[in-house]
Amino acid sequence: MEDTISKKVETGFNRRNFFKTGLGLAGGALLTTACTDHSPEGDTNLPDQQVSSRRRLGGTLEVSGIGLGVQNMHRTYQGTVPSRPEMLNIIRTAYDKGVTLFDTAEAYGPWESERILGEAVASFRNNIVIETKYGWNIDQQTGRQLAGLNSRPEHIRLVVENMLTRLRTDRIDLLYQHRVDPNVPIEDVAGAIKDLIDQGKVLHYGFSEPGPQTVRRAHAIHPVTAIQNEYSLLWRGPEDVIIPLCEELGIGFVCWSPLGVGFLTGTLDANTRFAPGDLRGSETRFSPENLPNNLRLVDLVKKWAVQKEATPAQISLAWLMAKKPWIVPIPGTTQMAHMLENNGGDSITFSASELSQFNSELSAIEILGARLPAGVLALSGVEAPPKL
16 A cells, blocks of 8 residues: 555657647557656657736736746745756746746745845846735744744744845845735735835735635735636636636736646646655545546546647647636746746637537536645635734
């Protein structure tokens, strides 16, 4: 049993060559090494992929149609440390290819991903949008992760000062509360952020995985620019409440994990197991019991990838972008070829009939299992306490 759970296997699957060969429809074994985006080094001989489209978050903040998440550039899911020079190169190349939205957070490291991003973008800082997040209870002297959350106004102010230093900048373009603090009224949080906006240290703000009433209360104090939630073909929960809320209030939506932590790239099969310490191994949607059923979704994406001469990743990103003009995915990667491939999702379009057909086929697939462990899920959709 223990050997089965910890099994870690290699694959020769090249997701970039997928549409050339149609191998995804052959049902071959596509096992994972449990890396950040679930496939080995891609084909760097493909033409460079530009992100040419631009979108507006909250009606005001212009960003590239596809962004770049740098969460794992300090350490991957399974604990390996990527080459720092290569991470800097990926970020800079992304900018050269049209990416202007870069996502990080204080908690990634803690702090190290912000440092990597700040170093990488120093020469073109004024041409991009940096978004980062606060909210975990991190000791600002030592970087030690303490218990619980912390969105007390005095803590937010200190965190932002330290973020500015790490990011080598004088302002944060978009600052998210990483998770709603159940002990701090959102009126106090929004008030502190509004003060930082008035000081020019923060330009826009938003929330990650918030409760909808908390968003409404904050929006009444100062307009919310964006909500960042998990959203992909694998997890479509935001369609029920949060995306309609964004449409109602004019708030942008940023998708974290738009490739389903690699699931949608087409490199897993029913025998895939994750290495010890990999969070995905504790997500029941990837359990041995649920994988065979859930891979029906991957089969669907692979079929459309062949049809549209794209890769599964590109189809998955293009579908998100087709949903609303103010939805922006931020796929993360630690591989140059995959960043370039993800950018290619910007050039994939669906006709109205194609999108209708795709969605019809999608609706027939029920995903089994939870997207996160119960303890992590409990932090999503939280409502801030009332202001007394």
